[in-house]
Amino acid sequence: MKLFKSHFWYNKSQRNGIFLLAILIIILQIFIFVDVFADDEKIDTNKPELIAFQKQIDSLKAIEVENSKSKVYPFNPNYITDYRGAQLGLSLEEIDRLLTYRKTNKFVNSKEEFQKVTKISDSLLNKISPYFKFPDWVVKQNQKSSKYNVSSSAVEKSYKKKAVKISSTDINKATAEDFQSINGVGPSFSKRIIKYRSKLQGFSFEDQLYEVWGLEKEVADKVLAIFKIDEKPIIEKVNINTIEFKQLLKNPYIDYELCKKIFDYRDEVAELQNLSQLTNIEGFPLELYDRIVLYLEAK
Known part of the structure; x- marks a missing residue:
């Protein structure tokens, strides 16, 4: 009872102040309540400022999506691994064909050779071949081959050879005359092969024949069909x-x-x-x- 009566011990002026404060609190609560439940103001989304802002957001989203994609950097297709091949879209069979070919110490030196070895589709080749990066000497060799390219039919007509007895099928022992028994290899090319063989101190890898300046791959293939490396050369180290x-x-x-x-x-x-x-x-x-x-x- 004492607690209840103590509230009325304030004088009249103090009680008026307390009532006024209570009224202000109630009015403030009403404003907050009305504001929360009032209808949301409709925003005009066609305003130029909002449109420009939305475009910026869309642009940032597009950049983020692009960055999240795995980028493809230039690479030498001769060194594709299982994981890398799968990323590029090659099947296990196509990757295995390449790895089997590489185990013979041979290299693919063009996108056409890559497709021939792996047997990938034209669409996949067109997709990944722009990222192929071959060594500079291979690029130069391909450019020279293109510049001095002669059709196979022309080669056959120019070099119709009679059956010639070959002194050796070892590419490191064959003579210029032996090489000339191959259609497409005349005196000039046979001398180039001999000269390059001397520069190398002998062919250690059969595909080194493709490095002979101006020698077409098709003609080199014919040479390698007959001449092999029977004995590795002894190279001075x-x-x-x-x-x-x-x-x-x-x-x-x-x-x-x-x-x-x-x-x-x-x-x-x-x-x-x-x-x-x-x-x-x-x-x-x-x-x-x-x-x-x-x-x-x-x-």
Whole structure:
């Protein structure tokens, strides 16, 4: 009872103040209640500002979607793995055909060869071939072949050969006359083959024949159908740690730029313990590693 009566101990002025405060609180609550349940104001979505803002949002969404897609960067199709092939849309059978072909130490040097080996569809080839990146020497070779291309029928007409007894079917022992027994190989090309063979100190891989300047792939295929590597050549190797700059440049697969990178790397590491360290050099042509090391050793 004392608690109830204590509220009336305030004087009249204080009680009026309390009542006025209560009225203000009630009015404020009414405004909040009415505002919450009032109908939402309709927004004109055709306003230029809103349209421009929406376009910006759509543009950012499109960029995000594009970034979320897996990008395809230029690559050498000779080194496609199972995972990479699946990403590109190749079936397991198509990937296996390529891997089986590569196990023979052969390379595909054009998109046409890639399709011939893998047997992929034209649509898939057109989709992924723009990203093929072949070594510069392969590109130059293809350009030269195109420039000096001669139709097969013309070759057959120009070089109709009589049956000739071949002295050896070993490509490293065959003579110029032996090579000329192949339709499409005349005196000029046979000399080029012999000259390039001497530069290489002998063919270590059969597909090195495709590197002979101006020799068509179709003609080279005919040569390799008869001539094989029966015995690997004995190549004179030089120590990568003591070789001089000019001497290293004589390596048929090393140009001036690569030679400089190798010497810079050798100075950096002081001494190469293993030839595989060459692959640590930035920009080193991995597809030529097995050819370059034919002439080198690390001691």
